[in-house]
Amino acid sequence: MNPLVKLAERAREVGQVRVYKKSVERVLSALLKSGDFWEVVDMSDLPVPAASAIVKVLIEEGLAFIDDTEDIRLTQKGMDLVRELGIEPYVDYACGACEGRGIPFYADIEFYREFLQITKDRPKAIRDYDQGSVTPETTVARVLFMDSRGDLRNKDIIVLGAEDDLTGLAVALSRKPRSVLVIDIDKRLIDFDNAIFRELGLDNARAMVWDLRNPFPPEMLGKFDVFVSDPPETLPAFRAFIGRGIATLREEGGVGYFGLTLRDSSVFRWREFQASLTTEFGVAITDIVQDFNDYITWDYHPETRAAEIAPVKRNPKGIWYRSAWYRIEALPGFKRWNEAISDDVFYLDEEGSTT
Amino acid sequence: MNPLVKLAERAREVGQVRVYKKSVERVLSALLKSGDFWEVVDMSDLPVPAASAIVKVLIEEGLAFIDDTEDIRLTQKGMDLVRELGIEPYVDYACGACEGRGIPFYADIEFYREFLQITKDRPKAIRDYDQGSVTPETTVARVLFMDSRGDLRNKDIIVLGAEDDLTGLAVALSRKPRSVLVIDIDKRLIDFDNAIFRELGLDNARAMVWDLRNPFPPEMLGKFDVFVSDPPETLPAFRAFIGRGIATLREEGGVGYFGLTLRDSSVFRWREFQASLTTEFGVAITDIVQDFNDYITWDYHPETRAAEIAPVKRNPKGIWYRSAWYRIEALPGFKRWNEAISDDVFYLDEEGSTT
Incomplete structure (x- = not known):
């Protein structure tokens, strides 16, 4: 079995979040570019609890560690894994003029x-x-x-x-x-x-x-x-x-x-x-x-x-x-929904975390 | 009734196409910017048969005409209508650097x-x-x-x-x-x-x-x-x-x-x-x-x-x-579809026209 599949399974257990092989791959690719956790969340396009669970599992498995500046870094074992799997650093070609929005x-x-x-x-x-x-x-x-x-x-x-x-x-x-x-x-x-x-x-x-x-x-x-x-x-x-x-x-x-x-x-x-x-x-x-x-x-x-x-x-x-x-x-026939909403889980659920 | 609704109805009959009030509004907005039919199609984001049917109905109703350079132009009646409805010329703020793609x-x-x-x-x-x-x-x-x-x-x-x-x-x-x-x-x-x-x-x-x-x-x-x-x-x-x-x-x-x-x-x-x-x-x-x-x-x-x-x-x-x-x-559970397809309407149907 691909080791990323096992890491994803473990992250699902640890964080009670929906992640899959690709999520782990994206975190590893981001970690090749930055050790800052929040930048890793940004680059990997994952919910915070998902990115966090994956990082914790990488540390647990000896693939990453947190250095004394609180940077997350890959261990030698982690580097060997990304090399073996052909994972490369995250790249970003977003337009400098319009900041990638298409409209400046x-x-x-x-x-x-x-x-x-x-x-x-x-x-x-x-x-x-x-x-x-x-x-x-x-x-x-x-x-x-x-x-x-x-x-x-x-x-x-x-x-x-x-x-x-x-x-x-x-x-x-x-x-x-x-x-x-x-x-x-x-x-x-x-x-x-x-x-x-x-x-x-x-x-x-x-x-x-x-x-x-x-x-x-x-x-x-x-x-x-x-x-x-x-x-x-x-x-x-x-x-x-x-x-x-x-x-x-x-x-x-x-x-x-x-x-x-x-x-x-x-x-x-x-x-x-x-x-x-x-x-x-x-x-x-x-x-x-x-x-x-x-x-x-x-x-x-x-x-x-x-x-x-x-x-x-x-x-x-x-x-x-x-x-x-x-x-x-x-479009024609669109629905006008207008019910009352209860307070439960309005702002926060298992994927949300920034409230 | 808003006159655009009536124009849209007529265009549906003439062209046998799905258009609505907004489609007519977009064509009129485009015509305030350019008389070139293909530019109007581009700006109005409509299928060619739809844009064409709308232009034909505008002409039929005396709101537009085709001049001798084949430019489509609004008549005085057409100009009065767009003014009355507050329709303004199409504007485009697409980024000049990345051509609006976000990636140059x-x-x-x-x-x-x-x-x-x-x-x-x-x-x-x-x-x-x-x-x-x-x-x-x-x-x-x-x-x-x-x-x-x-x-x-x-x-x-x-x-x-x-x-x-x-x-x-x-x-x-x-x-x-x-x-x-x-x-x-x-x-x-x-x-x-x-x-x-x-x-x-x-x-x-x-x-x-x-x-x-x-x-x-x-x-x-x-x-x-x-x-x-x-x-x-x-x-x-x-x-x-x-x-x-x-x-x-x-x-x-x-x-x-x-x-x-x-x-x-x-x-x-x-x-x-x-x-x-x-x-x-x-x-x-x-x-x-x-x-x-x-x-x-x-x-x-x-x-x-x-x-x-x-x-x-x-x-x-x-x-x-x-x-x-x-x-x-x-996503997990995604479907692998792999049936044979008949030749009928493969390239062309009522909305397609560029084949």
Whole structure:
């Protein structure tokens, strides 16, 4: 039997996570490039508990060790194994100009500058609501992406549960939509947005506090051309954010945007999301751009389950948490889902760890 | 009723195609940017028969006309309509450096140069097999994309029915896979590849003629880590290329790459493909990068159904046919499909037109 299969089996036992041979291979390939655990998570595109379990098993089997700077390094036995299996160091050809997004944030540099200026006193990400802000370059690229797909100008747009990124603010600031409604559970963000809307005279934009676990009232359903969201990756949260986002769409041809990460959910979970989108909800996926969304490491990182289960205590040095940018299109017969959601496993399950 | 809904209904009747309000909106937005029909198809991301039916209906309703240079232009009535509805010109923020792919072809410039040099006498795309070559920049970017996802080095790779793009040749030329098998129905391409493999001493690569309508023999099934393909967009061809590609994968964690276009199939069809991938075939979709693959307009364009049904006779001026680049990952329990396929509607159906 291939030794990676055995290592994957052991990691499944140790971490109670879904990993397979390829997951172990990706961790080894990442370890040939960096000894930093958070960079390894980033390069291997695995949930933190999965990457952590694999590293622990590599150490247990004498294939890796942690040096006194908390770098994870392969032992001679580990090096022999990667050589024998032909595993090579991770390589990255992401475009330096657009940071791999395909759409450079500086394509509208005035807009980028205004967004930076307006948001310099933005509220900090807090743990209560699984917040984590993307970089301003990400937020601006999101808006330009929407514009280049015909989903911005003179559209009625709802941004739901993603305002830690100030995406709704950026959408409104572009001054291109017909109307913008921002809803979020965090009153700090709603107040911040509304103050800026007033200050800049953006009369077509408003923000209001809403807990997405609750169903929308009828007057919110079927009213928008485009929704934007950034859900936690549990199945209940996916329904609450994306199912409810789809329910706000006015008609077929309506469009949804959201981030989904492989850092808090596995490719196994992704398949479930995708099957649900294309069969139950009746939408088509038109774009999945990996590593589009770069997240600034949240201040509360040391308190997260991720930090707790990591094989090292050293904090992340730079950006390590990224998500893919999805665009979906609602087709005739699409489903408007709007049930209540219980609190259980809303933010956290066996694959998630960054809450 | 919104006038676009009525126009969409009429286009459905005229063209016997699946279009909706949004499709009409996209054509109008494109017409504000260009009068060239093929550029309008490109910008509106619609199948040729759909874009053509919409343009014909716009003309019929006095909203557009064809001028004596064969440019499609909006009439005053058409301009009034777009103003009333708030439709604005198509915008494009694609990165100039990587051509919007996220991976720039020049990231390995020596490889790009060698590929250009080696392929300068490549066989031309012919109509018999629905061929159309992508640009060399596209082919090289495909290989770099695979490398950056850990799907190239020391992998056993099969490239099936995509050799008009010389993707298999490029994969072998990278000298990074363990083995490369190229199969294609076109003997000219197979001979071209094998001659170069011999000339360059690429002993781990070989090419052979195969008609993908036929099932693979058992010795081809479950033998590869990665497959690459570029199927025609009919449902039978999708099964023959992608279903059979998945069947060649050795194990869970195996990876597939292929192009899928919205020029020969609608977003409605895409949803069917995606539902089939994630439910029936048991794979997850990890990437969909729109407009990754740029196709050089084929010499036989004037003989295609696309040219026949277009509202103008003028030929395309530049690149207008693009496809998205898909990456999929086979999960535990994935299905190996390997049935025989009949000749009916293999290359062409109501949405396809470029064969």
